[in-house]
Amino acid sequence: MKIVVCMKQTFDTEAKIAVDANGKINKQGVSLIMNPYDEFAVEEALKIKEKSSGEVTVVTVAGPEGQDALRQALAMGADKAVLVDPGMDEIDEFTTASILAKAISEMEYDVLLGGFRAIDDGSAQVAGRVAEILGIPVVNVVTKLEIADGKAVATSEIEGGSQTVEVALPAMFTAQKGLNEPRYPSMKGIMQAKKKPMEKKALGDLGLDAGQVAPKVKAISYFLPSARAAGKIIPGEPADAARDLVKALREEAKVV
Amino acid sequence: MAKGIWVYVEQRDGKVKKVTYELLSGGRKIADALGEELCAVLPGKGVAGLAAELGEYGADKVFVLESDSLENYTTDGYANAVADLAKQNDPTAILMGCTVTGRDLAAQVAQKLGTGLMTDCTEMALENGQLVFTRPIYAGKAFVKASCPEARPAMATIRPNIIAIEKAAKSAEVVSAAANTGDIRQAVKDIALQISSRPELTEADIIVSGGRGMKGPENFAILEELADVLGAAVGASRAAVDAGWVTHSFQVGQTGKTVSPVVYIACGISGAIQHLAGMSTSKCIVAVNKDPEANIFKVADYGIVGDLFEVVPLLKEEFKKILA
């Protein structure tokens, strides 16, 4: 079973976000982590490999700093890593998906995995686009995945419940929390990671040029939300406070 | 030349989702400003009867895509049908609700049409004739305003509960279109809906949410009782989910659901930044916490410093009185 995981490095969930002098999101000094949803994807890939033998390749579209997330995946147990540096200032999901799909099209694969969204831009579309470009089916927000006999049975979240679908492989699955409990890299895994292959590619190496993958969406401006002003603490004994709060919600805020 | 603002009609079991009306209400204004038609795209099986009511929310035209193979939502079936219709009609924009389904569908349609997609938008506007969307990034810690300047249609999914519904009393022209569902590779084996009398988290007007301060799963009953008085949904912080008290489907926050209700009542939630990321666009935030230093009070419109086990039942009684 050949498994390819699309992954991404993101800001730490605790990172403070600021806009720099150029009006862009300030990336200086922000600690980076593997997108938490991609951890589920990597874990699932490793579980499939452990069950059926095979190979797990992790691939990302990022600058050189993206190697850290790849290295973590290798330390968890992935076999190979590929980083494609687009070398472009502005990219969008179309760009990323086009590059990933091209890189993956040069590999053998039975199962593709990715996090269902990244916690930074949260757009939840790259994996689906990759599947579309490669002409394979996608099942999103998967919480349970069983692979057997060239088929997959995936349970995924839908509004108000869940649904189970069957698809033939190869197919793309995006991981939702609950799919598994990602392992921590082991100390031995960390030591082995540096011996595993990590390929670094540029667009040209994939036979692409920047024009082909130029973004469809253009950012106009970035800004921070206006801080919510702290409101009122309703004083008094619990019974009084509860009464006054309900009154304020009705008469002052007019929301109930 | 691309023409028309399209709204994807999300329905299940013959019931149109509220977010669809929100998109029609918002889309109406954009369409008027551009002098274009507002079209609803309604795929499904046995859904033609829903077309008429879409006019009441502003649709000029409703494309009905009827097919047996659209009985259940499938990524391929719906994406093929919608993308095919778009290829034939060349709309300016397609709007969908940022629901699980909307997200799933939008990405596939966007790629099939080779266009750009902005997800989970909290604002849309016309600037110099260009549709501009604002969307939260880094879980709401920042926003980006963006557009799809050249490729058509420009696509966006819009967060539910953001746009106010306005009725328009139009009678929409209903157009039956061919549903080219293509090869559907996802075979639906089973659909398991949790039977709940409460609204869905992302659609609810009021959410009562519990955190670490709930101390245990059994105590969520007091939140449910309050929620039932208010017709509210019940949510939870990551701490409560990680402790195993409620399932992940209840989780509000960076790694859970993003919600935007009219009232968000946070009980025993400290207000970690990851939680705030998921609910800070709520219109009115109420916090009950025994720790006066709790972060949640920094964003709450109203707060009570006290023991939630005492305060929440009292709130329930007070709400009962005014809602009776």
Next chain:
Amino acid sequence: MIFKLSEEQELLKKTVRDFAESEIAPKAAEMDEKEEYDMTLWSKMAEMGLTGIPYPDDYDGAGMDNLSYAIAVEELSRVCGSSGVFVSAHTSLCAWPIYAFGTEDQKQKFLKPLSNGDKLGAMGLTEPAAGSDASSLKTTAVKEGNEYVLNGTKIFITNGYHAEIYVIFACTDRSKGTRGISAFIVEKGTPGFTFGKKEHKLGIRASSTYELVFENCRIPAENLLGDEGQGFKMVMMTLDGGRIGIAAQALGIAQGAYEQAVNYSKIREQFGKPISANQGLQWMLADMATQIEAARLLVYKAAYLKDNKQPFSKEAAMAKLFASETAMAVTTKAVQVFGGYGYTREYPVERMMRDAKITEIYEGTSEVQRIVIAANILK
């Protein structure tokens, strides 16, 4: 000089921090309260290979360097001082002498299960009358045929009871003084080896501290570690390395308390502004940060020297002395930053302050460290 961790060290630091915050931190207060370590955490550490970081792969270790090991102990201690000493006592005090002085058979039999975490290790040196003066051991080991017979009592034994493998120091020939001390590997369950009282302590309360009692405890002669009479040298060398572990523990405790203080000072408002806006408090935080950074450089340097097979006895003593005193000073200030809340168990700084104190005492008190340093500089 290059002040930069390697890629592996960075990833280890991140991994251990992640594990400590997700798995240990939520349990730290409760384990402290109950005076009991949650052994499921040990299993998780074993799975990750935190139980044999600096030992070669051949013995089921991770094959990492001592600096990596120090960083791991630091990160564990940052959220839970007990977890830091748990790993440090196991790795430095039990596994290390077996690794350094054991025969191949002993390494296969004992170092492997220690490294892969099948078994927890401890060391027994201290006795009621032999604390800093390790030469006055009363525990005896007498050779009878193919066995040694151990008699005596060890106190304050970290990881006691939970540990399954013990390195015990005993006197084989009283006439030879320190040259009459030998080291033995004793397994839990050996007849004649029992546990006395459990200590109730000020800090590191989740770490078990037990009395070990040997009454005609017979162990196979092949469990002698090294040669007879080598024990005292082993003690000194083991403690040199152990000090890096404890220094790292102290560093981690200080770092944890410091971060708590910084975060709290930014959100706690008094007189209409965060308390961090007060210069008096800013200076306090600046001093804390500076002391911690200095301690870190000392600890990492001692580990670096050990990794590069250079003498590190003096540097390890300096690191332990400075890091432990930094831990005490920083945690005390952290409690001060929190004010009344800091004195309660609502916040972790209270526990951290209690945990810090022991680092000035065990594996050589601050006074002993100064003796070691002085002896080195006055040579």
